Amino acid sequence: MLNYIWAAMILAGIFYGAVRGRMPQITEGALAGARDAVNLCLTMAGVTALWTGLMEIAERSGLLDKAAGGLRPLIRFLFPQVPDGHPAQADISANMIANFLGLGYAATPAGLRAFEKLETLNDKPGVATDAMCMFLIVNISSLQLIPINMIAYRSQYGSANPAAVIVPALIATTVTTICGILFAKMMGSKSSSPAGVREMKMTGRTSEHVCLSEKKKGPGQTDVPGKSERGA
Amino acid sequence: MDFLVFLSDFIMPLMIFYIVGYGVLASRPVYDDFVRGAQKGLKITVEILPTLCGLLVGVSILRASGFLDDLSALLAPAAAAVGLPAPIVPLSFIKMFSSSAATGLVLDIFKEYGPDSRIGWITSILMSCTETVFYTMSVYFMSVHIKKTRYTLAGALIASLAGVAVSVLLAAG
Numbered sequence: 001m002l003n004y005i006w007a008a009m010i011l012a013g014i015f016y017g018a019v020r021g022r023m024p025q026i027t028e029g030a031l032a033g034a035r036d037a038v039n040l041c042l043t044m045a046g047v048t049a050l051w052t053g054l055m056e057i058a059e060r061s062g063l064l065d066k067a068a069g070g071l072r073p074l075i076r077f078l079f080p081q082v083p084d085g086h087p088a089q090a091d092i093s094a095n096m097i098a099n100f101l102g103l104g105y106a107a108t109p110a111g112l113r114a115f116e117k118l119e120t121l122n123d124k125p126g127v128a129t130d131a132m133c134m135f136l137i138v139n140i141s142s143l144q145l146i147p148i149n150m151i152a153y154r155s156q157y158g159s160a161n162p163a164a165v166i167v168p169a170l171i172a173t174t175v176t177t178i179c180g181i182l183f184a185k186m187m188g189s190k191s192s193s194p195a196g197v198r199e200m201k202m203t204g205r206t207s208e209h210v211c212l213s214e215k216k217k218g219p220g221q222t223d224v225p226g227k228s229e230r231g232a
Numbered sequence: 233m234d235f236l237v238f239l240s241d242f243i244m245p246l247m248i249f250y251i252v253g254y255g256v257l258a259s260r261p262v263y264d265d266f267v268r269g270a271q272k273g274l275k276i277t278v279e280i281l282p283t284l285c286g287l288l289v290g291v292s293i294l295r296a297s298g299f300l301d302d303l304s305a306l307l308a309p310a311a312a313a314v315g316l317p318a319p320i321v322p323l324s325f326i327k328m329f330s331s332s333a334a335t336g337l338v339l340d341i342f343k344e345y346g347p348d349s350r351i352g353w354i355t356s357i358l359m360s361c362t363e364t365v366f367y368t369m370s371v372y373f374m375s376v377h378i379k380k381t382r383y384t385l386a387g388a389l390i391a392s393l394a395g396v397a398v399s400v401l402l403a404a405g
Contacts, residue, residue: 005326005329005330005333006286006287006290006333009290009291009293009294009333010289010290010293012294012297012299013290013293013294013296013297013299014293014297016294016297016298016299017293017296017297017298017299020297020298022296022297022298025296025297026293026296026297028296029292029293029295029296029297030289030292030293030296032292033285033288033289033290033291033292033293034285034288034289036288036292036339036343037281037284037285037287037288037289038281038285040284040288040339041277041278041280041281041284044277044280045273045274045277045278048273048274048276048277049269049270049271049273049274049277050270050273051273052269052270052272052273052276053265053266053267053268053269053270053273054247054248054251054252054266054269055269056265056266056268056269056270056272057251057252057254057255057260057262057265057266057269058251058254058255059269060255060260060265061251061254061255061257061258061260061262061265062258063251063254063255063258108371111372112371112372112375115372115375115376116375116376118376119376119378122376125377126377126378126379126380127378127379127380127382128373128378128380128381128382128384132372132373132378132384133381133382133383133384133387135372136368136369136372136373136384136387136388137384137387137388137391139363139368139372140362140363140364140365140368140369140387140388140391140392141361141362141363141388141391141392141395142360142361142362142363142395144360146243146244146247147356147359147360149335150356150359150360153335153338153339153342153347154342154347154352154356156339156342157339157342157343157346157347158346158347159346159347159348159352160348161237161240161241161348162347163240163241163243163244164236164237164240164241165240165353165356165357165360166239166240166243166244167236167237167239167240167243168236168240168353168356168357168402168403169356169357169360169361171236171398171402172357172358172360172361172395172398172399172402173360173361173362173395175361175394175395175398176361176362176391176392176394176395176398177391179390179391179394180387180388180390180391180394183383183386183387183390183391184383184387187382187383187386187387188383
């Protein structure tokens with residue numbers, strides 16, 4: 001995806017610039033863009049190191065595990081089709097906590113593991129389950145509590161108060177997440193039946209290694225870490 | 233907005249206090265842990281430098297060619313009709329496909345208008361409240377070979393639209 005977007009930006013930009021007679025500005029722009037990237041990374045390096053340092057403390061002191069325990073009622077509400085105690089629950093909460101804290105690079109692997117376990121509860125190969133739809137809608141509506149990258153960008157470009165975005169972003173992300181959950185609940189309740197634990201393997205899965213290699217290169221590579229990216 | 237800014241000022245310090253305090257109570261060597269984590273963070277930053285470099289070069293070329301300005305001018309009447317500043321339109325579109333490409337546009341907007349301008353505020357909030365729709369969906373569904381995604385796309389688009397609306401409203405307040 002990014003390959004096409006990037007190529008389109010470069011090719012369209014240069015073609016358009018040639019038509020408009022702005023070739024010198026384009027050379028200047030390309031060089032300035034590369035310089036900006038390095039400056040930005042210098043700012044980002046400090047903020048990211050601070051953040052991942054704090055998260056390491058939170059992880060090793062057991063704070064993240066404690067938070068995962070606190071999420072259980074929420075996960076039961078969002079994913080009633082997943083039986084209590086099923087391993088998918090642990091991966092879903094790991095994914096959510098990483099998302100809360102803006103750790104996109106940790107959220108995606110946990111999310112993919114959760115998805116794999118949701119697939120074992122799927123009795124219609126190739127068709128998404130209610131739990132999968134809910135999981136992705138919640139992920140896409142973003143759960144991030146502190147938009148740490150945005151704070152870094154704002155500070156790099158001279159904001160008077162870079163952290164001022166935290167609460168408005170929190171309100172906005174709450175609104176989008178609630179909209180997503182309501183929609184998924186509405187759509188899901190129509191067709192869902194309370195599925196038991198049905199360990200059904202997909203019949204059409206002949207090439208396990210293909211699926212694995214997709215997973216490896218899938219997440220995290222094209223997205224700037226911190227989101228889902230994330231999320232990326 | 234003033235009150236929200238005031239609250240925002242408290243969140244980071246309180247969170248740092250809580251995390252370090254919790255670590256001390258759990259009798260962890262907090263400073264060692266911090267340093268180990270910070271090292272990981274630096275590695276991540278070094279790894280994204282090439283990505284960011286490529287994207288900023290791409291967006292800068294697009295900006296220097298005059299394409300972005302002309303596109304904004306073209307979109308301005310339609311965007312104004314729904315209360316959106318023109319530069320937000322390409323951003324919310326690109327954001328559905330790639331969050332890195334959107335980041336390039338965000339930085340361009342901050343450079344042009346400043347992060348504290350109205351456009352800068354909308355951008356800041358918008359980018360913090362939704363994720364990349366198509367990218368996320370394809371990575372996850374591909375991983376388990378799901379073809380019929382049912383209502384996932386509709387739900388994701390509704391959440392994204394809500395995000396645009398609420399960003400504009402919050403930035404106005």
